Amino acid sequence: MTDQTNTFGNRRVMAPAFGLLIVLLYVFLLAPLVTIVGASFTGGLLMRFPPEGLSLQWYREFFARQDLVDGLLMSLRIGTVTAVVTTAVAIMAGLAGQVISGRWSGWFQIGMTLPLLVPELLTAIGLLFFLYKIELGKSVIGLQIGHILMSFPYAYVSIVAALRQVPVSLEEASASLGASGWQTFRLVILPLVMPGVAMGGIFAFINSFDLYTVSLLLKPLGGNTLPLALFDFLTYEFKPTAAAAATISILLSILGVALVQRLVGLQRAF
Amino acid sequence: MAAVEVRDLRKRYGSFLALDGVSLTAQTGQLVTLLGPSGCGKSTTLRCLAGFLDPDGGSISIDGSDILGVPANRRGFGVVFQNYALFPHMTVAGNIGYGLKLQKRPKTEMAERIADAMRLVRLQGLEDRYPRQISGGQQQRVALARALVLRPRLLLLDEPLANLDARLRDEVRWLIRDVQQESGITAFYVTHDQSEAMAMSDMVAVMKEGRVAQFATPREIYQKPVERYVADFTGEANFLSCTRVAPVAGGYDIEVAGAHLRVAGVPGIRDRAELLLRPEALSIAPDTGQALFQGRVEKLAFLGASQHCEVRLPDGGALKLAVQANRPVGVGDQAGIRIDSEHAWLMPEVRQ
Numbered sequence: 001m002t003d004q005t006n007t008f009g010n011r012r013v014m015a016p017a018f019g020l021l022i023v024l025l026y027v028f029l030l031a032p033l034v035t036i037v038g039a040s041f042t043g044g045l046l047m048r049f050p051p052e053g054l055s056l057q058w059y060r061e062f063f064a065r066q067d068l069v070d071g072l073l074m075s076l077r078i079g080t081v082t083a084v085v086t087t088a089v090a091i092m093a094g095l096a097g098q099v100i101s102g103r104w105s106g107w108f109q110i111g112m113t114l115p116l117l118v119p120e121l122l123t124a125i126g127l128l129f130f131l132y133k134i135e136l137g138k139s140v141i142g143l144q145i146g147h148i149l150m151s152f153p154y155a156y157v158s159i160v161a162a163l164r165q166v167p168v169s170l171e172e173a174s175a176s177l178g179a180s181g182w183q184t185f186r187l188v189i190l191p192l193v194m195p196g197v198a199m200g201g202i203f204a205f206i207n208s209f210d211l212y213t214v215s216l217l218l219k220p221l222g223g224n225t226l227p228l229a230l231f232d233f234l235t236y237e238f239k240p241t242a243a244a245a246a247t248i249s250i251l252l253s254i255l256g257v258a259l260v261q262r263l264v265g266l267q268r269a270f
Numbered sequence: 271m272a273a274v275e276v277r278d279l280r281k282r283y284g285s286f287l288a289l290d291g292v293s294l295t296a297q298t299g300q301l302v303t304l305l306g307p308s309g310c311g312k313s314t315t316l317r318c319l320a321g322f323l324d325p326d327g328g329s330i331s332i333d334g335s336d337i338l339g340v341p342a343n344r345r346g347f348g349v350v351f352q353n354y355a356l357f358p359h360m361t362v363a364g365n366i367g368y369g370l371k372l373q374k375r376p377k378t379e380m381a382e383r384i385a386d387a388m389r390l391v392r393l394q395g396l397e398d399r400y401p402r403q404i405s406g407g408q409q410q411r412v413a414l415a416r417a418l419v420l421r422p423r424l425l426l427l428d429e430p431l432a433n434l435d436a437r438l439r440d441e442v443r444w445l446i447r448d449v450q451q452e453s454g455i456t457a458f459y460v461t462h463d464q465s466e467a468m469a470m471s472d473m474v475a476v477m478k479e480g481r482v483a484q485f486a487t488p489r490e491i492y493q494k495p496v497e498r499y500v501a502d503f504t505g506e507a508n509f510l511s512c513t514r515v516a517p518v519a520g521g522y523d524i525e526v527a528g529a530h531l532r533v534a535g536v537p538g539i540r541d542r543a544e545l546l547l548r549p550e551a552l553s554i555a556p557d558t559g560q561a562l563f564q565g566r567v568e569k570l571a572f573l574g575a576s577q578h579c580e581v582r583l584p585d586g587g588a589l590k591l592a593v594q595a596n597r598p599v600g601v602g603d604q605a606g607i608r609i610d611s612e613h614a615w616l617m618p619e620v621r622q
Contacts (some may be wrong), residue, residue, distance in 0.1 A: 172355070173416075176320060178369050179368075179372055187368075
């Protein structure tokens with residue numbers, strides 16, 4: 001009588017199986033984070049989980065290491081500039097993309113997301129040659145350009161998705177009420193896509209904060225981003241300082257997401 | 271307040287001819303409806319008027335001056351959209367005051383004019399709500415107020431009732447007509463609903479494949495259509511092919527389904543013609559002696575206020591007519607049909 005089968009089979013079996021899958025997914029996603037955060041508070045001398053006693057000594061140690069702190073500041077600075085520049089350019093590109101019609105529109109989309117499609121290493125090598133040609137090799141500006149290029153698609157995708165949600169009729173209504181193109185952008189379009197812009201900016205920031213290959217090839221003389229500094233550090237010392245650095249990074253990400261939630265509401269961002 | 275003249279408007283999208291020479295006029299204070307099925311060019315015409323679209327050819331002038339070179343934001347026309355197009359991040363008052371804010375009006379004047387506009391569309395008390403917090407009918411009234419508050423020279427309405435349910439549609443329809451007449455503003459109204467067009471308009475342009483098939487008053491469009499397409503689109507209609515047509519003073523002598531008649535019609539018909547009989551021009555004769563046609567009742571539906579009846583004629587033609595609710599008729603009955611020849615209208619026959 002109770003025939004509860006569908007295309008996916010028996011529902012009484014499916015539901016718990018699906019639940020288990022979700023649990024496993026979260027365990028695999030969160031386990032490394034829990035481990036690293038736990039290890040950063042250890043009172044012992046080795047990176048271990050569970051931690052041996054609780055202490056903030058490795059955070060003290062982290063902030064005492066000039067090379068790691070410099071790396072953190074460099075990553076923060078580059079990430080911030082990346083977020084600002086990519087969102088500004090992505091808004092312009094998104095608006096332009098709406099005007100381009102027909103088969104060019106598809107090519108435009110692909111062009112804008114190309115850095116996602118080409119292997120990072122190839123882009124990095126290409127950029128290295130290019131930057132030397134224009135005499136920006138081994139400079140902070142060069143590294144910054146690399147980060148903007150690699151993070152742009154993240155901002156672009158998020159902002160284009162937001163722009164698509166704004167009906168053309170709103171722009172037409174605004175124009176019919178006397179608004180210039182700029183006024184329509186500032187008073188109607190921008191406020192409506194702001195959640196997407198904020199989200200795009202945060203994606204770009206996090207991506208920049210995380211970039212390794214590009215940073216390695218383009219790193220300026222005497223400067224290191226946090227991932228580079230951490231790798232250098234881990235090559236010689238396997239101390240929980242690295243776990244403390246990772247925890248600080250995670251904290252920054254959470255802070256970013258909380259900020260978006262606070263400013264525009266996360267539901268509206270997606 | 272403005273008189274509008276649209277002349278020979280043309281627009282092509284690739285191989286699709288959206289507008290193929292549209293000409294229209296509107297006197298000051300008139301409401302002109304563009305009526306037709308989707309794809310007939312009615313919305314394209316309105317978008318050209320609004321300045322959202324540049325036609326390939328033709329001209330649009332207001333009070334004698336050409337406006338085609340003027341961008342949409344300098345035309346000073348109010349536009350009301352099918353999907354309301356309210357700004358979701360602004361309150362009702364914010365939406366209505368948007369245009370005034372752009373004009374940098376003083377605060378007191380703005381508040382006064384917003385309040386006036388809200389009163390006009392009967393929305394008092396909803397100032398601080400957001401569009402998502404009010405009903406569809408209320409949203410469309412906000413859109414109307416937002417357009418009217420700037421005292422536009424011309425009001426353009428693009429299927430403003432299409433997204434509303436039947437009850438609200440009536441309410442908003444009368445509101446639009448009242449407000450338009452009260453303010454004496456010239457308006458263009460796009461719709462595919464013939465009853466809307468009939469009820470609201472001073473003039474109706476029935477459009478077909480990028481052209482104006484007929485441009486006339488609602489009465490003329492209904493009673494004296496120039497072709498079958500117009501007659502079909504403006505209401506229920508019966509068409510009978512005529513076997514003989516002879517022009518006489520003030521009309522035609524015709525032979526149709528074995529009967530002889532003298533009727534009015536489209537001027538200049540030579541040979542092939544068909545007779546338009548609206549259902550209300552027909553009635554069932556009490557005795558067959560007064561009947562012009564004889565036929566057999568084929569279908570009958572009780573509608574409450576009347577009965578819908580279909581009668582098959584011996585020559586194969588069929589007539590739809592409305593019969594009084596309490597008249598005893600049954601399927602299969604022989605019926606004599608009387609026509610009110612003043613409401614018959616002769617049109618040239620189109621070969622299909």
